[in-house]
Amino acid sequence: MNDVSKPERATQHRVVQLLCQELGYRYLGDWTERANNAPVEEALLTAFWQTKGYTPEQMSRALTTLRSEAANPTRTLYGNNQAVYSLLRYGVPVRTGAGEQTETVHLVDWEHPEANDFAVAEEVTLNGGLERRPDVVLYLNGLAVGVLELKNSRVSIGHGIRQNLSNQLPEFNEGFFATVQLVMAGNDSEGLQYGTIATQEKYFLKWKEDEADNAGYKLDKYLRRLCSKPRLLEIVHDFVLFDAGIKKLPRVHQYFGIKAAQAHVQRRQGGIIWHTQGAGKSILMVLLARWILENLPQARVLIVTDRDELDQQIERVLGDAGETVYRTDSGKDLMRQLALPSPRLMCSLVHKFGGQARGKSEAEFEQFIKDVQAAPSATYGELFVFVDECHRTQSGRLNRVMKALMPNAVFIGFTGTPLLKEDKATSQEVFGGYIHTYKFAEAVEDKVVLDLVYEARDIDQRLGSTDQIDQWFAAKTKGLNDWQRDELKKQWGTMQKVLSSRSRMDRVVADIVFDFATKRRLSNGRGNAMLVAASIYEACKYFELLQKTPFKGRCAIVTSYNPLTSHITLEETGAHTDSDKQVIYNTYTELLQDVVADPHKTKTETYEQQAKERFIKEPANMQLLVVVDKLLTGFDAPPCTYLYIDKSMQDHGLFQAICRTNRLDGDDKDFGYIVDYKDLFKRVEKAIAVYTSELDTSAGGSDPQVMLKDRLDLARERLDAAFEALHLLCQPVLPPQGDLDHIHYFCGNTEIPSDLQEREPQRVAMYKAVVALIRAWANAADELEGAGYSPQDVDRMKAQLKHYLDLRDLVRQAAGETLDLKAYEADMRHLIDTYIEASAPRKISPFDDIGLLDLIVKTGIAEAIANKLANVKNNHEAVAESIENNVRSKLIKEQLTDPAFFERMSALLDEIIRLRKQKAIEYEEYLQRIATLTRQVMSGKTDDTPKQLNTPGRLALYNNLKAWVTTNTAGQPHAPYGGNDATVAMVMALDASIKEHRPDSWRGVTAKEQLVKQAIYNVIKDIDAVNRIYPIVFAHKEY
Secondary structure (H helix, E strand, O other): OOHHHOOHHHHHHHHHHHHHHHOOOEEEEEOOOOOOOOOEOHHHHHHHHHHHOOOHHHHHHHHHHHHHHHOOOOOOHHHHHHHHHHHHHHOEEEOOOOOOOOEEEOOOOOOOHHHOOEEEEEOOOEOOOOOEOOOEEEEEOOEEEEEEEEOOOOOOHHHHHHHHHHHOOOOOOHHHHHOOOEEEEEEOOOEEEEEOOOOOHHHOEOOOOOOOOOOOOHHHHHHHHHHOHHHHHHHHHHOOEEEOOEEEOOOHHHHHHHHHHHHHHHOOOOEEEEEOOOOOHHHHHHHHHHHHHHHOOOEEEEEEEOOHHHHHHHHHHHHHOOOOEEEOOOHHHHHHHHOOOOOOEEEEEHHHOOHHHOOOOHHHHHHHHHHHHHOOOOOOOEEEEEEEOOOOOOOOHHHHHHHHHOOOOEEEEEEOOOOOHHHHHHHHHHHOOEEEEEOHHHHHHOOOEOEEEEEEOOHHHHHOOOHHHHHHHHHHHOOOOHHHHHHHHHHHHHHHHHHHOOOHHHHHHHHHHHHHHHOHHHHOOOOEEEEEEOOHHHHHHHHHHHOOOOOOOOEEEEOOOOOOHHHOOOOOOOOOOOOHHHHHHHHHHHHHOOOOOOOOOOHHHHHHHHHHHHHHHOOOOOOEEEEOOOOOOOOOOOOEEEEEEEOOOOHHHHHHHHHHHOEOOOOOOOEEEEEEOOOOHHHHHHHHHHHHHOOOHHHOOOOOOOOEEEHHHHHHHHHHHHHHHHHHHHOOOOOOOOHHHHHHHHHOOOOOOHHHHHOHHHHHHHHHHHHHHHHHHHHHHHHOOOOOOOHHHHHHHHHHHHHHHHHHHHHHHHHOOOOOOHHHHHHHHHHHHHHHOOOOOOOOOOOOOOOHHHHHHHHOHHHHHHHHOHHHOOOHHHHHHHHHHHHHHHHHHHHHHOHHHHHHHHHHHHHHHHHHHOOOOOHHHHHHHHHHHHHHHHHOOOOOOOOOOOOHHHHHHHHHHHHHHHHHOOOOOOOOOOOOOHHHHHHHHHHHHHHHHOOOOOOOOHHHHHHHHHHHHHHHOOHHHHHHHHHHHHHOOOO
16 A cells, blocks of 8 residues: 555554554553443453552452542543542552551552553543544553544644544543543654643644654654653653643643753752743742652742742642642741741742842842851751742842852742843852753744734824824724714724824824724734833823723723822822822722722732733733733733833843733734834843843753844735745746646646646645735735835735735636635635725625536526636636536545446546547537536436435445346346336345444444445345445445
């Protein structure tokens, strides 16, 4: 068999061989026909327990507990899986009798991987709900811990991921996944992706290790890495997290970051972990803290952070793992707890730590450090101190205070940015060198975060023109009727007033409103934005202005300000004007008047928590957050797409702020966009230069790069590349590159059935390139001149764009692929309606959704040509080849369902084509003949077909048995169905026999397929005929 077209089963056979022969898994067999396949194979588990010496009573009680936790009907799959994971990791507590001590029955021998029973089964039939059959299931001591769906190399991994997800639905086999830890999908062309239960498709991960090894399939390479016995046990034991209703596995950089940190910890050596913004440092801290506490009996962990959210996450996740987290309420409380043997895990917010160092001169501070070093605080046990964003510690003062207070502690710093010169000395003095780095460029390449696009805006120049008002109004009123336009004029009037205002802040607000009306991700409600103000006062003024725009009710201000009357006691001057403090106080007082404070929270904290939750979960209802400092670090909101900066920022603060926008959030989010009103780009460039030069060389690897691109430069780059790609794709078309030449290049010769299939890659590439051009054009269409194009360039590109759109339609029709482009239609209509045609709304053809052949049958060939082939209707050759290609495509697609009929139709088509090319018939006669043939092909029968053959299956059996029956009727029984027609009689008997004896879900199950073949043989009594007819029966869903 051609290796390129090998079936999925060949890949599966190779994968199972790899697991058994290379990784040492035991082969359990093909479990297609095996009954009662379960997530806990009790016989296998009991056999493992027996090797560990557990008593029958202990095993029985442990099994009862395990069954109960895995199938608790009152919990979700997440709840049951979490309960089973706890038993898997820590063992099953059992007590065999009253007064007996509780003992632990372990499900896994974590210390000795080879002492466990690793096994693999394939085609595991699941019957808990609707029947499904995972390709490969990995068993650990009888517990199903891994599921792998495989696809052939021509089918996307996404199909396997979605199959895994649907298998976990209640109506399918949700219960089977109660024990599963690793959910995988793979094929030979794309490799392997992994997740766990309920992992959304967009969050499935790719492993990356030993990239230079390119010897075999990536699928095999990464199965060896992930599913080797020690690695699989390690991932399940040390790297699984249950966090706020989501089960998580590590990305590859998190795994190797933890491994590097573990080596440092074992040597009692500190250091710095630099993983770029958005790469998941919080998970890293939680995993490392849990590992230290479990592996070092005398260890204690202190986590110092400036984020309440991280504090809460650590408390929540480690609490689920059975660790008690103590949150200190002051520096003195922290020192007191450090001197005691417990708690082992503590969290402290940075502002509660080192307060005595603040406000001192350099000389005073140095003396303070000497005093502390002379009498350090007493600490109990081996202390490990994690410091989040370790560079942000008052220019290194806090780092030195911590080192002086706890001289014997091991310090591990976490940062999302490389150390700058001013941080480097103090940070490395306290922490040491880099433990592990994962830079921005790597994260973008691995698709962990998005690239950033930068745009500087000069407010006065950009908004001084009324053109922007016209654009905004056109965008907002497109597609509305006159009454709706009149209603909108009230809002437009407000916009006109705001846009013409001389106030700079008014103009910033207007600019943001304009973006939300015209930028697709903002206008469709999928994305939102943050506005960074220079002060709380300016944030309040912005918030006040936003209330007069469409943002009213859809924006919030987050600054942590809590209004107290003491703030304004001395502010009243009697001049009937508000001071800055009064503006802030009044804004917040009005804002919070209807807010009911949650327990243990102020009104401000309650309001801001609600705003943040809506910003993340309901981007269409919380479109804009106005911030000053808060949320610029450690706040992950995937919908956030734009960051508007109206505040002077630099270095770490600037880089961390702009990284708020680069979190992944679906395929329609291509970049994080930075809009800069303060002309900070020079500072960004300077920061990048510093980042590049100041990386610790001991970390190895390439220099860090922050890929900020100017938006218009990027838009031009993408548009030019899209045009160039299409030009190169069409370059091989022979001169004069007319309609027929393009059809020949993209579709081939209509007389050769394989041509269309062989040239499919060219057509697919062209379709995708047109879509890329449409999107690139839509992103730049409003500002082509700003991107550097002259009016002549714009006219030329519009003509080219129309040419490629027409070419796409021509090829689509000629190839008979009218349904394949539905995914692109929304972009097409958006482009044509918005940017190409300025004409009045046009009537959409009533035949838009009908294919060419269906239209010939429905309306006649003349009407079909007028509706579907209008662009080439005067070119008889092009019309003929388009129709012939559509008919040929139908014949090829349906060949297996009725070989005899479609072979006869193919011969008729070849004859019609021959007569046309020899000009033996006139064009009108050609059209009549091809129309008749089309009707027969679409109906699957000729005009003389017996009436009893009223289903596609019966028709196919009749067409393929007719010649055979004619020569083999002697001795054949006659059923009462078909009168004197022996073929009809046999077909009706065969149809009845198959439907009577076919088992449910028989396709793909060898034993059940044999029963269907037997039912065919009972009527035909001829093995060769059975083997010829069986594929036809298999292809028809009515059987």
